[in-house]
Amino acid sequence: MVGPMLNPAAVAPVRVRRHSAGSTHQAARSTARCSSCAMRHLCMPQGVAANELPQLEALICTARAVRRGESLYRAGDSFDNLYAVRSGSLKTVMAHRDGREQVTGLRLAGEALGLDGISSDQHACSAVALEDSSVCIIPYAALKHLCREIGSMQERLHKLMGEQIVREAAQMMVLGSLSADERVAAFLLDISERNAQRGYSSAEFNLRMTREDMGSYLGMTLETVSRTLSRFQKRGLIDAQGRFIHIVDPEGLRQVGPPERPGR
Amino acid sequence: MVGPMLNPAAVAPVRVRRHSAGSTHQAARSTARCSSCAMRHLCMPQGVAANELPQLEALICTARAVRRGESLYRAGDSFDNLYAVRSGSLKTVMAHRDGREQVTGLRLAGEALGLDGISSDQHACSAVALEDSSVCIIPYAALKHLCREIGSMQERLHKLMGEQIVREAAQMMVLGSLSADERVAAFLLDISERNAQRGYSSAEFNLRMTREDMGSYLGMTLETVSRTLSRFQKRGLIDAQGRFIHIVDPEGLRQVGPPERPGR
DNA sequence: CGACAGGTTGATTTTCATCAATAGTTGTGG
DNA sequence: CCACAACTATTGATGAAAATCAACCTGTCG
Numbered sequence: 001m002v003g004p005m006l007n008p009a010a011v012a013p014v015r016v017r018r019h020s021a022g023s024t025h026q027a028a029r030s031t032a033r034c035s036s037c038a039m040r041h042l043c044m045p046q047g048v049a050a051n052e053l054p055q056l057e058a059l060i061c062t063a064r065a066v067r068r069g070e071s072l073y074r075a076g077d078s079f080d081n082l083y084a085v086r087s088g089s090l091k092t093v094m095a096h097r098d099g100r101e102q103v104t105g106l107r108l109a110g111e112a113l114g115l116d117g118i119s120s121d122q123h124a125c126s127a128v129a130l131e132d133s134s135v136c137i138i139p140y141a142a143l144k145h146l147c148r149e150i151g152s153m154q155e156r157l158h159k160l161m162g163e164q165i166v167r168e169a170a171q172m173m174v175l176g177s178l179s180a181d182e183r184v185a186a187f188l189l190d191i192s193e194r195n196a197q198r199g200y201s202s203a204e205f206n207l208r209m210t211r212e213d214m215g216s217y218l219g220m221t222l223e224t225v226s227r228t229l230s231r232f233q234k235r236g237l238i239d240a241q242g243r244f245i246h247i248v249d250p251e252g253l254r255q256v257g258p259p260e261r262p263g264r
Numbered sequence: 265m266v267g268p269m270l271n272p273a274a275v276a277p278v279r280v281r282r283h284s285a286g287s288t289h290q291a292a293r294s295t296a297r298c299s300s301c302a303m304r305h306l307c308m309p310q311g312v313a314a315n316e317l318p319q320l321e322a323l324i325c326t327a328r329a330v331r332r333g334e335s336l337y338r339a340g341d342s343f344d345n346l347y348a349v350r351s352g353s354l355k356t357v358m359a360h361r362d363g364r365e366q367v368t369g370l371r372l373a374g375e376a377l378g379l380d381g382i383s384s385d386q387h388a389c390s391a392v393a394l395e396d397s398s399v400c401i402i403p404y405a406a407l408k409h410l411c412r413e414i415g416s417m418q419e420r421l422h423k424l425m426g427e428q429i430v431r432e433a434a435q436m437m438v439l440g441s442l443s444a445d446e447r448v449a450a451f452l453l454d455i456s457e458r459n460a461q462r463g464y465s466s467a468e469f470n471l472r473m474t475r476e477d478m479g480s481y482l483g484m485t486l487e488t489v490s491r492t493l494s495r496f497q498k499r500g501l502i503d504a505q506g507r508f509i510h511i512v513d514p515e516g517l518r519q520v521g522p523p524e525r526p527g528r
Numbered sequence: 529c530g531a532c533a534g535g536t537t538g539a540t541t542t543t544c545a546t547c548a549a550t551a552g553t554t555g556t557g558g
Numbered sequence: 559c560c561a562c563a564a565c566t567a568t569t570g571a572t573g574a575a576a577a578t579c580a581a582c583c584t585g586t587c588g
Contacts, residue, residue: 443543443544444543444544484544484545485544485545485546487544487545487546488543488544488545491544506552506553523542523543
């Protein structure tokens, strides 16, 4: 795994407690260089040889700040860059013809963003910041070129895309096969794991999504999300105060199963 | 778009009518070379220069026959190859811990298969033939190497992955936001479009999935699928006889909307 | 302050799943 | 080729999960 030193998210491990809402990171100025940013995370894991580092650094990689509620890109925008979340978090949103929207993804610090634009040179969904955030900009053309020179970079990009394919397939399973309780439990455990992978607490985190965002992502209404969380709390599985979530009993969450039917 | 001459699916445009169920294609022997197979489709669209063709052909690309019900690969299998469906069709299936399975995708002739293995060198889902089918085998290692030499090939592979990312996101929308009626309508229109793109009829096709497969893919039960199709038939939108589907009124299908609620 | 967005909880309705019975299809082996 | 078994599809009756509608509460911010 990526050591904390290479993990941009670990640079400023903000763990906001309830009611101390403000993000403490300093959003990078939009012209700042970004040599120690998520680009490393994005490219290094399988190890780029030391002598290739200069080329890697040469990849123009500036940072951009995105304020809460702002779009990093919108569906239909021309696709030029990939992004790596440096701090904060964003949701991806896709719209149906008739205007209905659905949250299709959540990106935490250290995760990649923008792959939805590759297929048609236009972004297929919008990326909206859930809190003041900053991202590294990775020009796709340059990255593509670099991938032809450096095998490990090509490998890394492929894996990144492959991971998203698998993650989305897993989410299709969640939406297609699981009950409301199971969906919420799976979601909380997913966030918990992703936090752990990035060196944060797996037990406590501040989810920046609203209940409505969660519901949209999980294919249910905000009321159902709220009720489910309340029920989990009564059962002693979690302790939720608004957006601050404390996972008390992860094992219990994993055992949340399909609605039990009498006599089976 | 890809001209019919380059489209392997067009080589034997089998359009099976109701009750003449058998697929007429001759499944390629599993050792057959596959120079005019879907590999072209997979690689050519944006145009590989003529002088690069030999390299392309050199990519070891054999065919493999898969009988109805057989797996091309299973979740957990080591990932070595991508595949292009040459004839027939397959479903991809993902399993939950507790054994529940869900159909996560459907691949028709000319479409690519196997990208779910890239991220972890193991396939994340299984691919099961819905009818006797044949696929081209594309060794991933060789393809990766070729992508570093030929830019258009790299481009093509990236787009292929990007397309799957977008397709899956769209399916998440279907599962998360649409009513049962809308899901079935969207599914039929999707198949219809994909058929049209590949030179088949957009109005009539033989869906090899069972009602249960469809239900699994669409996040509903087989009974609901059946009822919905019956209702569409009564409304004159389609004419379905078992797995043979005739789309009578595509525009009407597109207008299938959310459950209307009185007084809004 | 007061308007507003977000969150919780309750009452009611709706959609869809489940259970069940039957009929149609397909493939197999005698 | 027919008969049988096994799978697949349709349709109806009933029930449960989740959506909708609604009221109220909280904290935030101009």
